[in-house]
Amino acid sequence: MGILALSSILTAxxxxxxxxxxxxxxxxxxxxxxGPTPLPYIGNFWQLKFFRLSRELLTEEAKTYGNIxxxxFxxxxxxxLVGFQAVKDGLTTRPEDMVGRPQTPYFKALANNKGIFLTTAKTWKNQRRVSLMILRTLGLGKRSFEYQVQEEACNLVEAFRNTKGKPMNPSYAITLAVANVICSVVFxxxxxxxxxxxxxxxxxxxCLFTFFGCFMHHFYELFPWLLNHIPGRHQKALSSRDFVHSFIRREIKKHLDSDVPDEPQDFIDFYLAQIDRTKSQPSPPYDEKNMVHCIFDLFLGGTETSSTTLHWAxxxxxxxxDVQAKVQKEIDTVLAPGQMIYYEDRKNLPYTNAVIHEIQRFSNIVAVGVPKCCVRDTTIREFFIEKGTIIFPILASALYDSSEWERPLNxxxxxxxxxxxxxTCRDxxxxFSLGHRTCVGDHLARTELFLFFSSLLQAFTFHLAEGSKDITVEAVWGGTLQPHYFEICATPR
Structure with missing residues (x-):
């Protein structure tokens, strides 16, 4: 048999x-x-547009195939799930069915089912429960907790004041202030x-946030066995993971090496006490690895999201x-110049509160969100969903749903x-999502956004730096949607 014939047979x-x-x-x-027709092994990736899932793309697909x-992949x-009603039905009709998290190759590399954010089953339940308990014991939602946010708000105002009205990009100063709130709580x-x-x-x-959702992230999920052996952006992300873990372990070691306080003072103190209380159990649910990942998750969820939202603000x-002037007028009417602002003041500052919520809605900083996973067979509306199926509730599509908002694109x-x-706040x-996996730090985020934003608008009037041009509200793609680089001037009031 000739080579040509053999080749034809193999091809056939x-x-x-x-x-x-x-x-x-x-x-x-x-x-x-x-949904759109998949091909063997590559699924819908034969259409390159699906390598970047945006609210706009998925909303457009929903017009053809329906909101579910x-x-x-x-x-x-x-x-x-696209649109508020589909997201709501998916996450709240049978919320106990939607508490899983898919253990994809990248999620395993980041967390290996440790901590809160990327975990599932008993690990998630145990780590979420103890983390919420610790945060509440530390005063989450109480005035004592609020003082830490106020301190960082004052430090941020001072950092802006030190610019003396000169052009600056506010991103880094904001990130430092927000991150220090988490540091005070955790360390x-x-x-x-x-x-x-x-x-x-x-x-x-x-680095970790910008890697999530990029082309190389999708490629890693498809071929981890290949990418684990070659250099690239994925290796930098995993190296960043190791740096954060080392940073956290050093802080834990400082706590272990110092005298144990009579009363726990921070998250690490409380978690170490929890480890000590449960160490005699056959399979203790709390250990240092889970503590490292819980702290990692608090930083991951608590720093980037709040700082990015304030950057957009x-x-x-x-x-x-005109919106800025109206906020300042309301603050000046309710509060004396330089008066300390409390979270409770939002009830007397309805317009300011509305602006902050609209900033969150309009910036919709999480384009697609972290997927969930069905932990048992379930249904969403008329559709049967098998156990283990990955679910993507597109939160941004609810924030831009034209049936829920009069002018969603404005x-x-x-x-x-x-x-x-x-x-008034609409459903x-x-x-911060819906169902049983809502954000652990949603109350902290709300407090931060209100106190930081109000304090800055009380102290300064902001305007674009001279010579600024081509300012856009289009976002830079990443784990969160960031604004493009811009410079502003903070003029003391």
Whole structure:
């Protein structure tokens, strides 16, 4: 048999095999909600647009396939929920069915089912429960906890004041202030803004966030066995993970080496006490590895999101100076110049509160969000969903849902005001998600956003630096949607 004939036979066999796999896949996909046609092994990635999942793209796909549809990431199906009602139905109808987290190759590399954010089953339940208990014991939601946020708000105001009205990019100063709130809670102390190791921590966290959702992240999920042996952006992300872990372990060691306080003072103190109380159990649920990852998750979820939202807030204030002036007028009416602002004051500052909520809605900093996983067979509306199916509730699509907001594509604080000018919050405002896996630090984030934003607007008037041009509200893609670089001037009031 000639080489040409052998080649033809092999080609025919390969084509027959691929055709059989294609037919098998089409039969399998009938068990899931409708969606664009996948191909064997590569799923919907044969259409390059699916390498970057944006709210706009998924909303457009929903017009064809409905608000609940399926995309295939390689051989793995994922059910996409678009729009407030679909997200709400998916996360709250049977919330106990949606508490899992898929253990993808990258999630395993980051957490290996340790901590809170990327864990599932008993690990998630135990770590979330103890973390919430510790935060509440430390005073989350109480005035004592609020003082730590106020201290950092004052430090941020001072950092802006030191610029003496000269052009600056506010991003780093904001990130330092927000991160120091977490540091005070977790480590029991803040870091100097000049601390190079602290700067390294923030840079590592930024690297992890910018990697999530990029092309190389998707490639890693498909071929981890290959990428683990070659250099690239994924290796830098994993190196950043190691840096953050080392930073946290050094802080834990400082606590272990020092005298144990009569009363626990911070998250590490309380967690160490929890380890000590449960160490005699056959399989103790609390250990240093889980503590490291819980702290990692508090930084991951508590620093980037709040600082990015505040970064957008200042951009919107210079782009909408009439809104800025109205916020300042309300603050001046309610509070004396320089008076300390408390979270409770939001009840007397309805317009300011509405602006902060509209900033969260309009910036929609989480484009797609972290996927969930069904822990048992369930249903979403008329669709049967198998145990283990990945679910993507697109929170940003709820924040931009035209059936829930009058002008979703416009920055409009009136979305959160009634006809009498009183603050009102709509059900579709879900930046912290819904169901049993809502953000652990949502109350801290709300407190930070209100106190930081109000303190800055009370102290300064912001405007674009002279010569600024091509300012856009289009986002830079990453784990969170960041504004493009811009410079502003903070003029003391």
């Amino acid at each position: 066999l390969i084509l027959c095999f691929l055709m059989a796999q294609f037919v098998r896949l089409q039969i399998r996909r009938k068990r899931f909600p409708p 549809f399926t995309l295939w 390689g051989t793995v199906p994922a059910v996409i 029991g102390h803040r870091f100097s803004n000049d601390d190079k190791t602290f700067h390294g921590l923030l840079e590592a966290m930024e 200042l951009l919107y204030m210079v782009l909408y100076p 920055f409009n604080p009136s979305h959160f005001l009634d006809k009498d000018g009183n603050f 579709a405002f879900i930046p």
